[in-house]
Amino acid sequence: GGRFKGVLHTETKMDAVVEDIKNIRVGRSGSVLLVRGDGIVIADEKGVVSELFTNVGILNAFQMAKNGGRGIIHEIDHKGIDSYISYVPLKGLLSKPGFEWHLLAIQSAKEMNAPSRRIAYVTIAVILIGIAGIGLGSYFIAGGITYPIEKIVGVVEAVAAGDFSKEVDVSAKGEIKMLVGAINQMIKAVRYRDAEVQTKARELTKLNEKLEMANIELRKTHAQLLRSGRLAAIGELSSKIAEDLHKPILSIIYNTQMTIKQMNKISKVLPSGFENCQDYIRAIEASSLTCKIMAENLLRFSRYEKTTFIPVDIKEVIEEAVGFISYRMSIAKIKISKELAPSFPRIKANPLQLAQAMINIMLNAVEAMGEEGVLTIKGEADNRIVRITICDIGIGIPEEDIGRIFEPFFTTKNNEDGTGLGLGLTIAQSIIKEHNGMIIVESISGGTSFIIELPVKDK
Numbered sequence: 001g002g003r004f005k006g007v008l009h010t011e012t013k014m015d016a017v018v019e020d021i022k023n024i025r026v027g028r029s030g031s032v033l034l035v036r037g038d039g040i041v042i043a044d045e046k047g048v049v050s051e052l053f054t055n056v057g058i059l060n061a062f063q064m065a066k067n068g069g070r071g072i073i074h075e076i077d078h079k080g081i082d083s084y085i086s087y088v089p090l091k092g093l094l095s096k097p098g099f100e101w102h103l104l105a106i107q108s109a110k111e112m113n114a115p116s117r118r119i120a121y122v123t124i125a126v127i128l129i130g131i132a133g134i135g136l137g138s139y140f141i142a143g144g145i146t147y148p149i150e151k152i153v154g155v156v157e158a159v160a161a162g163d164f165s166k167e168v169d170v171s172a173k174g175e176i177k178m179l180v181g182a183i184n185q186m187i188k189a190v191r192y193r194d195a196e197v198q199t200k201a202r203e204l205t206k207l208n209e210k211l212e213m214a215n216i217e218l219r220k221t222h223a224q225l226l227r228s229g230r231l232a233a234i235g236e237l238s239s240k241i242a243e244d245l246h247k248p249i250l251s252i253i254y255n256t257q258m259t260i261k262q263m264n265k266i267s268k269v270l271p272s273g274f275e276n277c278q279d280y281i282r283a284i285e286a287s288s289l290t291c292k293i294m295a296e297n298l299l300r301f302s303r304y305e306k307t308t309f310i311p312v313d314i315k316e317v318i319e320e321a322v323g324f325i326s327y328r329m330s331i332a333k334i335k336i337s338k339e340l341a342p343s344f345p346r347i348k349a350n351p352l353q354l355a356q357a358m359i360n361i362m363l364n365a366v367e368a369m370g371e372e373g374v375l376t377i378k379g380e381a382d383n384r385i386v387r388i389t390i391c392d393i394g395i396g397i398p399e400e401d402i403g404r405i406f407e408p409f410f411t412t413k414n415n416e417d418g419t420g421l422g423l424g425l426t427i428a429q430s431i432i433k434e435h436n437g438m439i440i441v442e443s444i445s446g447g448t449s450f451i452i453e454l455p456v457k458d459k
Contacts, residue, residue, distance in 0.1 A: 030107035034090075035062060058104065061087040065102040074109065082109040148176045152183055159187055256284050307434050312349040314386050314454070315340060318379060320351075321358035325366065333372045340379040344386055345456045349435055357431040360424035361390050361450045368394030368448065381456065388452040397443040405441065 035041050057075025064071070065087035072086045083106055090101040148168075155168045167184045259281050322336060329336060365375055369392050378389040397405060404410050406429045411422035432439050437454040 030105060030111070033058075033104040033106075035065075035102045035104060057083070057085055058106065061085040061104055062102060065089050065104065066100065083107060084109055148180060152180065155183070155187070159190065252284070256281050307350045307353060309348040309350055309435075311346045312351045312354065313346055314344045314349075314354075314381075314388070315379065317349075317351050317354045318358065318377060318388065321355045321362060322377065324355070324359055325362050328363070329366060329375065332366055332370070334366055334369055335374045337374055337376045338379075339376065341381060344379065344381045345383070347386060347454055347456055349454070350431075353431045354435070357428040357452070358388070358390070360428040361452075364424055365390060365392035365394065365448070365450075368392050370394075384456055386454045386456055388454075389449055390452075391447060391449045393447045396445045397441070397448055399443075402441055402443060406439075 033041060057073070060075065061073055064073070066089070068089055070088040072084050074082075075085055076082060086105045088103050090103055152168050167187055168180045263281070318338075318340065322338070326336070362375065362377075369375070373393050376389075376391040378387075378391070380387050401410075406425050407422075408426045409422040410426075429439055432452055432454070435454055437452060440451040440453070442449045442451070
């Protein structure tokens, strides 16, 4: 008990351990330290011993390991680089109180996070490529659908607007191709139906026009029948009146003419104051002649008489007609102007009827001018037509009345003075038509021209 028996000495070679620690690689920039509990560095791979206790980050890791902890802290290392420092205490045979062993590993945060960043970059790249692929695929797929649909919509809108000439012209596959074919077939059917409808519409339009024309002709015929009935009744009455008036009028004319002749014989022995008697009697004669023309117009209107034609010098007929109304024009102070060709070809005509037609037109012109005016008579001819133009400077005929002036009993005068029955122009046109001629009317405000055209040929 208590006696000294000897000393046990052990020695551990750390060379192999240190060499193994030096061979540990922590990336390209990492360092590994083996530190004893009293702060003695056993192994230093990168030579950081001198900076061990001057760097707060490494010192903190050492203290945590010394306190028995293990883990990783994020600190600024001895080089001023953002780094991760891992620490772990080593326990075993070599450890004894106050002299524990601690292992520290230092690596930059950038290098440590590089794999994670690469994984993240690759992941993002894969995602972006996937999105781009999906987008391109969707674009081409959508283009293969939307483009034909846009073409279809355009054609359908054109068809809806009435243009059936268009068809869907687009390359397509599958269901879109079937749809395009069906739509084009429908357009062809609609085009065919539209052509049929247009044809039927044209036929209906033509039929409607024919019906309208037939309706117009029917109304005209009905009006003519009514007028014919009225004219027949008027004709019978006017014929009786004209026959009853014709003889007394002729008697008045004959007696006035005889009175004028007798007065001319005894004019030298008549007392003063009787000079105007001849004028009075001539006025009676002129009025009687007008009544005679009216009676003859009534007779001609009421019954048809066969016309006899003989060779006629139209200039003589014009002179006879002018002479017949000359006194009437002198009373109205109307001057007459004649512009006749030196000669006219002889035509087959009835001179009395032609004279009556011209007299009727001239009397109409005199009545249109009232008092004071100029009646112009022009005559010309060629190898086909004799043309007589009778012009006045009256108020003219309203445009809406020109088409009616040849109707029986139509007149633009108020007839309060009894100057006409509305038959003069009707009889004139009837006579000229019997001579295969025609009457052209030209009227403006300030004058009217009646142009009589007669053919130069044998009747």
